[in-house]
Amino acid sequence: xxxxxxxxxxxxxxxxxxxxxxxxxxxxxxxxxxxxxxxxxxxxxxxxxxxxxxxxxxxxxxxxxxxxxxxxxxxxxxxxxxxxxxxxxxxxxxxxxxxxxxxxxxxxxxxxxxxxxxxxxxxxxxxxxxxxxxxxxxxxxxxxxxxxxxxxxxxxxxxxxxxxxxxxxxxxxxxxxxxxxxxxxxxxxxxxxxxxxxxxxxxxxxxxxxxxxxxxxxxxxxxxxxxxxxxxxxxxxxxxxxxxxxxxxxxxxxxxxxxxxxxxxxxxxxxxxxxxxxxxxxxxxxxxxxxxxxxxxxxxxxxxxxxxxxxxxxxxxxxxxxxxxxxxxxxxxxxxxxxxxxxxxxxxxxxxxxxxxxxxxxxxxxxxxxxxxxxxxxxxxxxxxxxxxxxxxxxxxxxxxxxxxxxxxxxxxxxxxxxxxxxxxxxxxxxxxxxxxxxxxxxxxxxxxxxxxxxxxxxxxxxxxxxxxxxxxxxxxxxxxxxxxxxxxxxxxxxxxxxxxxxxxxxxxxxxx
Ligand code: CS2
Numbered sequence: 001x002x003x004x005x006x007x008x009x010x011x012x013x014x015x016x017x018x019x020x021x022x023x024x025x026x027x028x029x030x031x032x033x034x035x036x037x038x039x040x041x042x043x044x045x046x047x048x049x050x051x052x053x054x055x056x057x058x059x060x061x062x063x064x065x066x067x068x069x070x071x072x073x074x075x076x077x078x079x080x081x082x083x084x085x086x087x088x089x090x091x092x093x094x095x096x097x098x099x100x101x102x103x104x105x106x107x108x109x110x111x112x113x114x115x116x117x118x119x120x121x122x123x124x125x126x127x128x129x130x131x132x133x134x135x136x137x138x139x140x141x142x143x144x145x146x147x148x149x150x151x152x153x154x155x156x157x158x159x160x161x162x163x164x165x166x167x168x169x170x171x172x173x174x175x176x177x178x179x180x181x182x183x184x185x186x187x188x189x190x191x192x193x194x195x196x197x198x199x200x201x202x203x204x205x206x207x208x209x210x211x212x213x214x215x216x217x218x219x220x221x222x223x224x225x226x227x228x229x230x231x232x233x234x235x236x237x238x239x240x241x242x243x244x245x246x247x248x249x250x251x252x253x254x255x256x257x258x259x260x261x262x263x264x265x266x267x268x269x270x271x272x273x274x275x276x277x278x279x280x281x282x283x284x285x286x287x288x289x290x291x292x293x294x295x296x297x298x299x300x301x302x303x304x305x306x307x308x309x310x311x312x313x314x315x316x317x318x319x320x321x322x323x324x325x326x327x328x329x330x331x332x333x334x335x336x337x338x339x340x341x342x343x344x345x346x347x348x349x350x351x352x353x354x355x356x357x358x359x360x361x362x363x364x365x366x367x368x369x370x371x372x373x374x375x376x377x378x379x380x381x382x383x384x385x386x387x388x389x390x391x392x393x394x395x396x397x398x399x400x401x402x403x404x405x406x407x408x409x410x411x412x413x414x415x416x417x418x419x420x421x422x423x424x425x426x427x428x429x430x431x432x433x434x435x436x437x438x439x440x441x442x443x444x445x446x447x448x449x450x451x452x453x454x455x456x457x458x459x460x461x462x463x464x465x466x467x468x469x470x471x472x473x474x475x476x477x478x479x480x481x482x483x484x485x486x487x488x489x490x491x492x493x494x495x496x497x498x499x500x501x502x503x504x505x506x507x508x509x510x511x512x513x
Contacts (some may be wrong), residue, residue, distance in 0.1 A: 006264075007176060008249055008254055008255045009254050009255065010083065010084065010254065010255045010256070010257070011084045011087050011088065011102065011254050011255065011256040011258075012083070012084050012085050012087060013030070013085045013087065015254060016102070016265045017100060017367070018088070018178060018401070019072055019252070019254075020252050020253065020482045020498070022252065023089065023100045023101065023102060023252055024099075024100065024101035024102065025101070025102045025104070025477065026055065026058065026059065026064050026102065026380060027059045028058045028101070028104070029062075030104045030107070031289030032062075032358050033058070033065075033066035033104075033107050034064045034066055034103075034107075034127065035064075035066045035067070035068045035107055035108065035122075035127055035128065036064045036065040036066060036067075036127065036128070036129055036277070036279070037054075037066075037067055037068070037121055037128060037129065037130035037132065037279065038069075038070055038122050038128050038130075038131045038132075038208055039051070039067050039068070039069055039070065039106075039129065039131070039132045039133070039134070040072060040119070040131065040132075040133045040134075040135055040169065040172075041070075041071065041072075041073075041133060041134040041135040041136070041139070042069035042070070042071055042077055042081065042106070042109065042136060042195075043239075043466055044237045044238065044239055044240055044260045044261075044262075045193075045233075045237050046069075046132075046134045046193070047088055047090065047103065047106075047237075047258070047260040047268060048090055048235055048237035048260045048262035048266075049193070049233055049235045049237065049259075049262075049268070050067075050132050050134075050233075050268070051067060051103055051105045051106055052090060052101075052103055052105075052195055052266070053266075053268060053281050053284055053285065053286055054279060055068055055103045055104060055105040056130045056150060056279070056284035056285065057279055057280060057281060057283060057284050058104070058105055060283055060284050061162070061280065061283060063279070063280075064117075065279045066105065066106075066107030067105050067106045067107060068106075068107065068108050068109070068110060068122050068128070069086070069106045069108070069109040069110070069112060070082060070109075070110045070112055070118075070122060070123075071109075071110075071111055071112065072113060072116065072119055072135075072172065073113060073114045073135075073167070074113060076111050076113065077109040077110070077111050078109060078111050078397065079257070080110045080257040080258040081106060081109045081258045082108075082111075083257070084257070084258060086104070086105075086106035086108060086109060086260075087102055087104060087106075088102070088103055088256060088259060088260065089101070089102055089103075089248050089252075089256045089258075089259045089260075089320050090102075090103050090257035090259075090260050090261075090262065091244065091247070091248070091259065091260070091261045092261075092262055092263065092264050093122070093261055093262075093263070093264070093368070093370035093371060094263060094264050094368050094370055095368060095369055095370050096241055096370070097168050097370075098247075098251070098370075099249070100248070100252060105220060108462070109256045110122055115165070116165060116166050116167065116171075116172050117165075117440075118272035118356040119172055119176075120172065120175055120176050120179060123172070123176035123179075124176045124179035124180050124183065124451045126183070126184040126186055128188065129186070129187075129188060129189070129276040129278075130188065130189050130191065130276070130277070130278065130279060131173075131188060131189070131190050131191065132191045132192075132193050133169070133190070133191070133192050133193060133194065133203070134193045134194055134233075135169050135194060136194060136381065136383055136384075137195065137196050137384035137385060138381055138384050138434055139155050139168075139169045139193075139194070140169060140170065140194070140196065140202055140203065141155060141168050141169065141206060141429055142196075142202050142205065142206050142312060143462045143467040144383065144384055144387045144463055145387060145461060145462050145463055145464065146465065147198070147201065147202045147205055148205060148209070149170065149205060149206045149209035149210070150462070151209075153168070155167045155168035155171065156168055156170070156171065156210075157272050158171075159171030159174075159210065159411040160210065160213060163175060163178075163214065163226070167204075170203075170206035170207050170209070170389065171210060173190060173203075174207050174210040174211050174214070174218070174433075175208050176482070177207070177211070177218065177221070177222055177226060178211075178214070178216075178218050181217075181218060181221045181225075185188060185225070186225075186276060187225040187226065187275035187276040188225070188226055188227075188228070188275055188276055188312050189226070189227045189228075189229065189274045189275050189276060189278065190203055190207070190226060191228075191229055191231060191270070192228070192230070193231055193233045194233075195295055195300065195304060195385070195388070196384075196388060197293075197297070197300060197387075197392070198230050198271070198293070198296075198387045199230050199231060199296075200229045200230035200231070200271060201228070201230060202227040204228035204403055205471050207222065207226075208222060208223075226275055227273050227274050227275035228273075228287050229270055229271035229272070229273040229274065230292045230293075230296070231268065231269065231270045231271065231292060232267070232268070232269040232292050232295040232296040232299050233266060233267075234265070234267040234268070234299055234303065235262050235263060235266040235267070235270055236263045236265070236365060236366075236368075236370060236371055236373060237260060237262040237263075237271050238261065238263065238276070238372060238373040238374065238377060238409070239374075240258075240259055240260055241372065243372075244259045244261050245257065246258075247259075256345040259416065259464065261370075261371070261372075262371075263365055263368055263371050265365055266285070267299075267359075268281065268285070268286040268287070269286070269289055269292050269295040269296075270282075270286055270287070270288055270289070270292070271288075271289065271290070271291070271292050271425065272288040272289060272290060291484060293348075294347070294348045294349065294350040294351075295350060296350065297347055297392075298347055298350050298353065298355070298358060299347075300388045300389050301343050301346065301347065301389060301390075301393050302339055302343060302344075302347075302355075302358060302359055302362050303362040303365070303366075303387070303389075304338065304385070304389045305338075305343055305389040305390055305393070305407075305410070305462060306335050306338075306362060306363065306366060307322060307366065307373075307378050308379070308382065308385055308386065308390065308410055308411035308413075308414070309323050309331075309334075309335050309338065309390075309413065310325040310326055310331060310335060310366065310378075311325070311375040311376075311377075311378035311379040311382075311410075312373040312375075312379050312382065312410060312413035312414050312416070312417040313325065313331055313334070313409070313410065313413045313485075313490075313491075313494060314328075314331060315375045315376065315379060315417055315429065316416060316485060316490045316491070317330075317331065317414065317491050318491070319331075319375060320374060320375065321371075321372055321373055321375060322366050322371070322373045322375065322378065323366065323367055323368060323369045323371065323372075323373070325375060326363065326366045326367050327367065330491055330494060330495050330498065331491075331494070332363075332489065332502075334406070334409075334494055334497070334498045335363070335407075336359065336363060337498060338406040338409070338410075339359045339362075339363075339380070339407060340356070340359060341406060342393065342397060342402075342404065342405075342406045342407045343393050344356070344359065344405070345397075345402070346392075346393040346396040346397060353392065361431060369468075376429065376431075379414075379417055379431070379433075380432045380433065381430075381432065381433050381434065382417065382418070382433055383414070383434060383435040383463055384433075384434070386410075386411060386414050387436065387461070387463065390407055390410055390411050390414075391397060391411065391463075391464070391468065393407060394407050394408065394411070394468070395468055396470075398471055398473060398474060402471070404474065404477055405497060406497065406498075408474070408477040408478050408481050409481045409484075409485070409494060409497060410481040411478060411481070412454075412478050412481035412484075412485050413481075413485060413512050415439070415453065415454070415457050415478075415485075416481055416482060416485040416486055416490070417431065417455060418431055418433060418435070418436055418439040418440070419439060419443045419486065420486075421436065421440070422439065422440035422443040422444065423444065424440070424443040424444050424447065424448075425443065427450075435460065435463065437444075438460060439457060442457060446494060448486065450479050450482040450483035450486060451479045451483075453482060453486075454475065454478050454482050455475075455477045458475060458478065481493075481497075484496075484497075
């Protein structure tokens with residue numbers, strides 16, 4: 001059957017009763033749902049994670065918790081999910097196994113890319129008690145090295161002057177809260193589901209920083225009526241490809257423009273700190289806890305740290321996907337040694353988790369060949385990811401006088417990835433990172449010398465806090481790694497670092513970091 005053939009019906013409410021039996025479908029009456037929460041950023045991750053938990057909850061214990069999906073950045077939702085009445089197919093894939101399910105929890109979608117007005121209408125409405133967000137790390141407009149609002153960010157500069165027509169996520173949320181305060185006054189929980197540490201604290205910081213500049217009592221109202229829990233979210237769900245859409249069409253005989261593909265593993269740990277009504281996701285596998293910090297450190301430093309390492313070094317080695325990079329014996333060995341020898345000792349105990357088993361489970365997840373997660377996708381916005389994935393464990397090791405020989409290699413890997421995308425190095429590939437131009441300017445100015453390049457990049461204090469950047473051990477280790485990765489044999493360098501027994505890597509004297 002030809003993909004996209006006109007003979008295939010498109011997924012929508014009318015097709016639900018005629019889906020093939022191999023495709024699970026909502027067991028509840030969707031027409032009885034009313035919107036109870038909104039989600040900003042309806043990408044593959046939301047559709048594979050929070051929307052699935054909500055779908056489970058609706059099946060388990062029917063409630064009104066339908067989701068209104070909002071996009072304030074491309075892509076347009078009305079063309080895909082909107083046309084399908086919010087329905088989409090969620091495939092879980094592991095090697096040659098495929099499990100398909102149509103998810104029904106998204107009851108409507110709202111495109112708010114041209115103007116924030118449609119999003120504000122939803123977010124300010126009295127029926128919405130919970131707002132979840134997946135807007136990527138850079139959506140928070142914070143400074144990665146310290147978590148504060150970046151007041152020099154062009155969208156924030158705009159929003160501080162034009163409060164009624166905001167563009168940024170913090171500006172839109174502050175305005176929505178202002179409208180709630182001025183109308184019904186109902187409390188609300190804003191739940192970040194992005195991969196940044198203490199994501200609830202950062203969300204509260206950026207929203208409150210805007211509210212405080214308004215001086216109309218908004219900051220106090222927010223403090224009394226809005227909760228910003230932190231959460232750790234986990235499921236590998238790469239951007240959907242045309243091949244995924246064709247898979248559904250060929251296997252199940254219908255067309256679905258909003259397919260998502262994820263791995264079997266999923267986890268959601270949410271800080272128990274809510275305002276107003278809360279969906280009982282804890283009844284369907286999520287955990288409500290007092291402190292998410294140990295869970296988020298474990299996940300970001302082990303799973304995400306491994307992904308970023310395999311992505312940037314994988315690109316340097318010529319690999320397309322995570323599963324290709326980890327299948328490379330050199331990179332597979334390197335990443336395990338890095339995690340076991342350098343990352344694990346930086347982690348606090350996590351209730352009920354064996355760290356070593358978690359490493360093995362994570363590496364197993366990354367070997368799943370059915371998850372076509374492109375190294376370039378993971379390397380995207382690396383500047384917003386390396387603090388929590390690599391620099392925080394490095395800082396802890398330096399404080400204790402421990403070696404950072406392995407963890408510094410993916411940090412230099414991020415640098416090399418951006419440097420090699422600059423004109424000075426022949427633009428080996430296209431990159432997408434808010435700091436790509438800055439790194440390209442440094443490369444243009446200083447040329448190929450690793451020390452001069454590292455000096456220039458380590459001076460970016462919004463990524464490398466000054467205490468860390470001034471640490472001599474850190475600087476020299478990064479220069480060595482960058483020199484190796486920019487050489488003609490970057491994998492030779494990684495191999496050399498990896499073959500070195502742990503005992504051969506001398507303890508570094510303790511220094512402040
Ligand atoms: C990935 C994450 O693109 C990336 O940065 O590392 O999206 C990762 O797949 C998820 O955090 C897994 O939960």
